Amino acid sequence: MFFYMPVQVYAEKDCVRNHAKELCSFGKKALIVTGKSSAAKNGSLDDIRNALDAGGIGNAHFNEVEENPSVETVMRARDIGLKEGCDFVIGIGGGSPMDAAKAIAMMIRQKDADASVLFDSEASPATVPVVLVPTTCGTGSEVTGISVLTRHDLHTKMAIPHKIFAALALVDGKYMKGMPAHIFAETTMDAFAHLTESRINAKASDMSRMCVDAGLRLWLRSKDVLLGKREADETDFLNMLNASTMAGMAIAHTGTSLPHGLSYALTYNTRMPHGKACGYFLPGYLAEASKEDRDYVISTAGFSSVDDLALYYDMTCRKERVEEDILALSVDDLLHNPAKMASAPFAVDERMLRRIAGLS
Ligand code: NAP
Ligand code: FE
Numbered sequence: 292m293f294f295y296m297p298v299q300v301y302a303e304k305d306c307v308r309n310h311a312k313e314l315c316s317f318g319k320k321a322l323i324v325t326g327k328s329s330a331a332k333n334g335s336l337d338d339i340r341n342a343l344d345a346g347g348i349g350n351a352h353f354n355e356v357e358e359n360p361s362v363e364t365v366m367r368a369r370d371i372g373l374k375e376g377c378d379f380v381i382g383i384g385g386g387s388p389m390d391a392a393k394a395i396a397m398m399i400r401q402k403d404a405d406a407s408v409l410f411d412s413e414a415s416p417a418t419v420p421v422v423l424v425p426t427t428c429g430t431g432s433e434v435t436g437i438s439v440l441t442r443h444d445l446h447t448k449m450a451i452p453h454k455i456f457a458a459l460a461l462v463d464g465k466y467m468k469g470m471p472a473h474i475f476a477e478t479t480m481d482a483f484a485h486l487t488e489s490r491i492n493a494k495a496s497d498m499s500r501m502c503v504d505a506g507l508r509l510w511l512r513s514k515d516v517l518l519g520k521r522e523a524d525e526t527d528f529l530n531m532l533n534a535s536t537m538a539g540m541a542i543a544h545t546g547t548s549l550p551h552g553l554s555y556a557l558t559y560n561t562r563m564p565h566g567k568a569c570g571y572f573l574p575g576y577l578a579e580a581s582k583e584d585r586d587y588v589i590s591t592a593g594f595s596s597v598d599d600l601a602l603y604y605d606m607t608c609r610k611e612r613v614e615e616d617i618l619a620l621s622v623d624d625l626l627h628n629p630a631k632m633a634s635a636p637f638a639v640d641e642r643m644l645r646r647i648a649g650l651s
Contacts, residue, residue, distance in 0.1 A: 294447040295496045296540055302462035302533055304525075307338040307424065313459055314339070315346030318378035322399070323352045324368060324392040330354075330383045335424055337382055343613030351375035353395075356369075356384070359448055359558060359565065360391040362406050365371040369398035379420040385478065386430030386439070386565065389423045392453040393438040395646040396421045399575040409440065409451050416453035423457040426533035428468040429478025429566050431485060431539015433460035436509065439544075441559065447624055461537055464528035474564075478519050478609040479531050481566030483510060484573055485538035487588050488548040491580045493636045499544040506537035507591040514593060517607040550576050552631035553648060556624035560617050565625045567608045579637065588643040619650040 297581065301310050321343060323336070331338040331354075341603070343350050353368040370393060372380070382392025393641065394409055396418035401408060408414035422512040432438075435453030441447075489495065490503045513527040513534075547569075554568035563571070577585050577597050594600045604610060622644045625631060632639050645651070 292498055293428045293497045294544065296434065296543065298458045298460050299535065300460045301457065301460060302536060304465060306465060307335070307462050307582055308459045310459070310461060311342035311346060311603060313380075314342050314422060314461070316347045317422060318348070319376065320349035320351070320377045321381045321422075322372040322375065322377035322395065323350050324382045324395060325354045325388050326356050326358070326384045327348055327351070327354060329426060330388075330509060332541060333426055333469065335426055335466045339383060339424065341494060345349065351377055356388040356389050356391045359439075359441045360387045361443060362409060363443070365391055365394040365440065366406050366566070368395045372399045373402055377419075378628070379422065381422045381424070383424040384424065385425070385427035385430045386481075389425065389430065389432035389440040390423055390440065393418070393432075393481075394440060394451060397453065397455060409453075410449070412452035414453075416455060416651065418455055418532070421455065421457040422459045422461070424461045424463075424466075424520060425535070427470070427474060427478040427529070427530065427534040428467060429543065431482065431535050431537075432629075433457060433462060434530070434536055434539040434610045435543040437542070446556070447559045448562030451639060458523060460536075462532060464525060464532045467528040467532065468524075468525070473609075475531075477566035477567070478535070479510075479517055480504070480570035481610055481649065482531065482535035482538045483592065484543045484550055484566065484569035486510065486534075487573060487577065488550055489538065489541035489545045490588055491544040491576065491584045491636060492546040492548050495636070499541050502537045502541035503543075503593070506534045506541060507588070509534040509537065511591070513595045514603075534594050546634055548576070548634040549625065549631070550645070552625040552628055552634075553621045553644070554620040557613065557617065561613065561622055563611065570604045570608055571610070571613070572647050574598075574602065575649060578649060579643060581637070615650060618650050622648055622650065
């Protein structure tokens with residue numbers, strides 16, 4: 292059994308302000324990496340800039356990370372970071388800016404390398420330091436070594452083979468206040484997918500299950516908010532964000548499994564948001580799992596059955612009808628990913644993948 296969690300994590304209200312000194316300890320000038328607008332609107336960008344200013348640390352801002360960031364975006368940000376003389380990277384946002392920040396940190400450190408090193412498992416994984424501030428409750432990227440990038444050349448998304456962990460994660464649920472309901476629902480579903488796929492995983496251990504168990508129990512506390520049964524409050528955002536961070540610690544050890552593997556081509560081909568795309572395949576995955584694993588996940592998360600989870604997905608993420616030829620592309624994509632196929636704790640073949648995808 293092996294447990295490795297090298298990220299210093301603070302999860303508390305106002306933690307950027309409270310830990311400004313640590314934030315400023317990683318270099319002289321930060322490249323702040325964000326999406327288009329949410330970090331500016333939810334206060335996280337101001338908090339980071341104020342903390343850097345107070346510590347006399349410079350910054351440059353790259354705000355062009357798209358959802359499901361591409362290799363091309365990473366390389367553009369690297370050029371700006373080098374031109375500006377940045378010696379560490381701060382990623383603020385959902386999984387897209389956080390994953391991009393990790394890859395950008397690698398490319399800034401390896402300034403003479405081209406993009407091919409990102410996907411070359413023999414290449415050095417050296418990076419400049421990375422600080423991450425999550426503002427969605429889905430990916431747990433703040434505590435994983437994972438960076439998923441869009442490969443336009445291959446028409447899909449792919450995790451880079453290097454493990455890149457942040458030095459510091461500042462986790463504050465206040466940035467999620469005012470988040471559109473669909474983003475809250477979709478990212479919450481991603482965290483639930485991580486918990487499920489980590490539990491039902493060939494690499495699961497007692498320690499990864501410990502993270503899953505704690506995450507599912509937190510997730511359960513606020514799950515009904517997504518059904519509109521009551522208004523989300525500060526505690527709900529915190530519960531879901533902490534559940535997402537714990538889910539991240541779980542997948543940092545096991546990786547994800549078949550639903551994530553099937554989701555990549557679905558998102559590439561339909562632009563379906565990540566959490567919604569993973570959730571699409573979760574009922575099918577649970578149906579194939581052992582009764583013990585299925586019963587554990589379903590009951591710990593407060594569902595009465597797999598159908599009850601499917602209904603919850605429908606109501607919170609608004610399930611969309613997906614064309615069969617698109618789902619067939621997802622199955623084909625996963626069939627070409629033997630490592631992901633082997634992540635399930637049971638034998639997987641094409642017929643099973645088609646069943647999980649709802650294909651006849
Ligand atoms: P995202 O793609 O980072 O962001 C989705 C949307 O949410 C964007 O429009 C973003 O706006 C907005 N947003 C972010 N925070 C907000 C807030 N506090 N209030 C209002 N809007 C907000 O979404 P995500 O689901 O968190 O990340 C998905 C990515 O993470 C995918 O690429 C996926 O493959 C990856 N992923 C990584 C891991 C890992 O372990 N590293 C695990 C699972 C998934 P702006 O663009 O304006 O910021
Ligand atoms: Fe995910």
